[in-house]
Amino acid sequence: MNNLSKKTKAFFMLLILEFFILISLFFLKPDMIGQKNYILLSATFFLALWSFSTDLVMALFGALFLVLAYGSYILYQAIFAGVFNFTFLTDYFWLLVFPIVAYTSSQLGEGINDSNKSIQELRKNIQALVRVDNLTGLGNKQKFYEDLSEEMRRARRHGFDLSMMIVKIMFFKELIDIYGKSKTNEIIMLMVKNIEETLRAEDKKYRLEDDTFAFILPNTNKNGAEVIKNRIRTNLSAITLNSGKKEEKLNFNFKIGILEYDQKTNDVFEIKHKLEKELEYDV
Incomplete structure (x- = not known):
């Protein structure tokens, strides 16, 4: 140079x-x-x-x-x-x-x-x-792949349970059109706050895309992940946006998918693809 x-x-x-x-x-x-x-x-x-x-x-x-x-x-x-x-x-x-x-x-x-x-x-x-999302402070996609690979190795080596979760905001573009970029960022931060309060300290949190979040849940099987999923769904449905003296309850759509690691593959991209496919079954 x-x-x-x-x-x-x-x-x-x-x-x-x-x-x-x-x-x-x-x-x-x-x-x-x-x-x-x-x-x-x-x-x-x-x-x-x-x-x-x-x-x-x-x-x-x-x-x-x-x-x-x-x-x-x-x-x-x-x-x-x-x-x-x-x-x-x-x-x-x-x-x-x-x-x-x-x-x-x-x-x-x-x-x-x-x-x-x-x-x-x-x-x-x-x-x-860079391994951190600028807005939320969560890990980004690169960090997700790195940590997932590490957690998969640990699960295979020690026989630990391991589950992954993905949360996708539906109609994200329309949400920006309605509230604007600034308010949408505020909504995202409220979502992140609610989710972090639901997850454990050892759970790892990521923002993969503008509208997509992922979480790695060590020592968690599918039943445990289902419990966490239901809690997150309940918390996200109760988000309110403060506009001055007015509180507005937000009604926005999101999907949640969970996947338990079967310890048969070490391909993080394949795992992510399967995790995204789980969104299709959340109706």
Whole structure:
């Protein structure tokens, strides 16, 4: 990342230097001031923009087009107009300027694109390292998979009971449309508070998606999970939202699924899929 940043800075400074030299020539050599050189300078500027936004091959094609166009103009002037007083600094050097500026601009653009890709990759890696949901403080999906894998190993090794629970808010988008994002977040926090009061300290809690929560229940069989499920259902049905002096009882739909670990698989993704399928039987 550091080398990439240095490379990008180097091409940026080089491009600035190239245009500085070009513009300085107009002040140092008054004979360069004219319509032709102004058009060529403008073409160089637009070539730089084009090259910055594309790859090196297309940038060099753009430069080649300008070289051929300007070279044809010089040839036409020499053959048909009888003009032979061409000099390097005022005429021919543009044939070098076009590919140089195209190359520099293209490399600068590629360097910035590579830097952006590196930044995006770093953000993804940072996100992967984060194990906590920002809103609720519960574990996120990554943390759920890690803990589930660990609890499954413990259950297999020691023969412990293990159950999982999933709670999904139905019509979540419609809930946001009715209450707005802020109020919906408040509702979610009330849900989390009620659920945490129902679960034990050793139970592990997660927010998998905006509308989906999961819980790992160590040393709990299916009958015990059913008891917890009924308690959560009762508590969630009694949630009230305070709006100033007014209390509003919330009527929103949710489904709860439970799954007891059969100690036959170590695939956490398969377990999660089975747990989600249990939502279909909660009617």
